[in-house]
Amino acid sequence: MPHVNLQVPAVAVREIRLNTITGFAGNATELVSQSRCGGLVDQSRSFTQCLGCSTSNAACMVTLVQDGVVISHGPVGCSSCLHEFAFTYRVNAPLRGVQNPTQRHIYSTNLSEDDTVFGGNQKLADTIREVARRDTPQVIFVITTCASGIIGDDVEGIATEAEEELGIPVVAIFCEGFRSKVWTSGFDAGYHGIARKLVRPPRHKRPIINVINFWGSDIFSRWFEQFDASPNFITPYATTESLAYSSEALASVQACTTLGSYLSGALEQEYGVPALRAAPPYGVAATDRWLRELGTLLDKPEAAEKIIARDRAEFLPRVEELRSQLKGKSAYVTAGAGHGHSLLAVLAELGIKAQGAALFHHDPTNDIDSEDADSLVAAVRDYGDVPNFNICNKQEFELVNVLNRIRPDILLARHGGMTLWGAKLGIPSLLIGDEHYGMGYEGLVNYGEAILEIVENDEFVKNLAKHSINPYSKWWLEQPPYTFLGDDE
Numbered sequence: 300m301p302h303v304n305l306q307v308p309a310v311a312v313r314e315i316r317l318n319t320i321t322g323f324a325g326n327a328t329e330l331v332s333q334s335r336c337g338g339l340v341d342q343s344r345s346f347t348q349c350l351g352c353s354t355s356n357a358a359c360m361v362t363l364v365q366d367g368v369v370i371s372h373g374p375v376g377c378s379s380c381l382h383e384f385a386f387t388y389r390v391n392a393p394l395r396g397v398q399n400p401t402q403r404h405i406y407s408t409n410l411s412e413d414d415t416v417f418g419g420n421q422k423l424a425d426t427i428r429e430v431a432r433r434d435t436p437q438v439i440f441v442i443t444t445c446a447s448g449i450i451g452d453d454v455e456g457i458a459t460e461a462e463e464e465l466g467i468p469v470v471a472i473f474c475e476g477f478r479s480k481v482w483t484s485g486f487d488a489g490y491h492g493i494a495r496k497l498v499r500p501p502r503h504k505r506p507i508i509n510v511i512n513f514w515g516s517d518i519f520s521r522w523f524e525q526f527d528a529s530p531n532f533i534t535p536y537a538t539t540e541s542l543a544y545s546s547e548a549l550a551s552v553q554a555c556t557t558l559g560s561y562l563s564g565a566l567e568q569e570y571g572v573p574a575l576r577a578a579p580p581y582g583v584a585a586t587d588r589w590l591r592e593l594g595t596l597l598d599k600p601e602a603a604e605k606i607i608a609r610d611r612a613e614f615l616p617r618v619e620e621l622r623s624q625l626k627g628k629s630a631y632v633t634a635g636a637g638h639g640h641s642l643l644a645v646l647a648e649l650g651i652k653a654q655g656a657a658l659f660h661h662d663p664t665n666d667i668d669s670e671d672a673d674s675l676v677a678a679v680r681d682y683g684d685v686p687n688f689n690i691c692n693k694q695e696f697e698l699v700n701v702l703n704r705i706r707p708d709i710l711l712a713r714h715g716g717m718t719l720w721g722a723k724l725g726i727p728s729l730l731i732g733d734e735h736y737g738m739g740y741e742g743l744v745n746y747g748e749a750i751l752e753i754v755e756n757d758e759f760v761k762n763l764a765k766h767s768i769n770p771y772s773k774w775w776l777e778q779p780p781y782t783f784l785g786d787d788e
């Protein structure tokens with residue numbers, strides 16, 4: 300059973316809740332076998348280049364709520380990354396058929412040095428009132444930062460007072476960057492705020508299925524209509540109303556266990572909405588299992604079999620052709636944990652040898668306490684080991700060193716800024732922003748065709764490599780890639 304505590308304002312960070320790690324080098328089988336026996340050790344680095352901030356992940360989820368506004372309570376610099384989500388919201392709207400995406404409204408209380416001495420409570424209270432007056436939102440999300448956390452502003456108390464005064468939810472989200480080395484702790488902080496303050500008890504069950512995702516295209520309606528249901532996407536393009544009554548859904552599924560298991564666990568624990576305990580549907584094996592489990596959960600197993608037969612017949616012949624066209628190719632993956640595992644499954648189905656992966660963290664368990672929902676366990680069981688498996692919170696110096704040695708035929712990345720390292724080395728690199736692009740049987744066709752196109756058209760990256768200057772020295776590229784990992788001396 301999930302173990303979510305909505306009575307407290309802040310959710311415990313992943314290092315404490317899930318024993319999450321950010322440092323490991325070995326292979327995927329070792330990582331899986333160490334994960335559930337208490338034997339997994341987080342290897343620290345004696346040198347690190349960067350660290351993600353949970354604030355951005357919390358903001359990533361709440362900025363996408365159509366009728367909400369976001370206030371970053373801190374120095375203005377902490378909100379500098381938030382424009383990215385306004386961009387994401389706008390450019391991905393067509394993927395979900397949203398014709399007129401609303402303008403995003405993102406504010407900062409702009410804490411100054413004086414505020415860090417005398418406190419920022421009044422500034423926050425005034426900002427909330429001013430934002431409510433200007434924008435008349437249905438919900439105000441207040442995300443905390445290191446500065447407001449260190450000076451001990453009473454963000455929860457101010458939010459509660461403002462909520463009573465304004466008559467709309469004002470949700471305090473505790474996601475100060477210093478709280479966690481695992482940036483995905485920010486997702487949990489955002490969902491914790493939503494589960495505490497927005498979700499209401501169900502009035503009655505409705506034929507909807509919660510889909511906890513980023514901003515990917517709607518591939519679910521086509522599946523769910525066979526179950527006489529429709530998707531309720533959380534949080535991209537959701538409204539305060541649709542989030543409030545996510546408690547009325549028949550089930551919750553997630554694009555990625557890393558992203559969704561906290562909220563699906565909270566909905567199950569608090570309102571009895573069952574969370575699907577199957578790894579997300581990437582690759583034939585996982586898609587078969589996911590659809591069958593959903594059919595069982597909804598008591599419509601025949602509908603699942605119908606989709607499987609229909610989609611296999613439609614897409615698998617082309618997958619077979621792609622396998623022969625991609626035969627002998629190799630790849631390296633860099634991505635967040637859950638989606639990275641899914642990309643490994645997609646590669647294996649296409650017959651492409653994964654030569655390694657650098658994933659940003661590893662959760663040995665998840666908030667629905669299910670090994671079946673663990674996409675790395677599923678990928679290893681279905682397709683076998685992956686060598687050169689590195690847990691690396693975006694330490695690009697390690698990635699460049701490894702890529703320079705392995706030289707795969709293609710680099711698959713999930714985040715902007717990572718593909719350039721492959722391209723500079725002359726390795727064709729592919730970044731797909733739509734996380735649903737690789738889902739289901741059709742996802743294999745999508746990825747297979749995209750990979751084929753870029754490996755066959757590598758002239759640009761080959762030329763780029765000839766003219767690129769690698770910022771890393773020859774000395775570093777000759778060192779073992781994990782020189783600074785597990786060395787606390």
Ligand code: SF4
Pocket residue numbers: 352353354373376377443444445446475476477
């Ligand atoms: S780590 Fe702290 S100071 Fe840096 S952006 Fe995040 S909240 Fe702000």
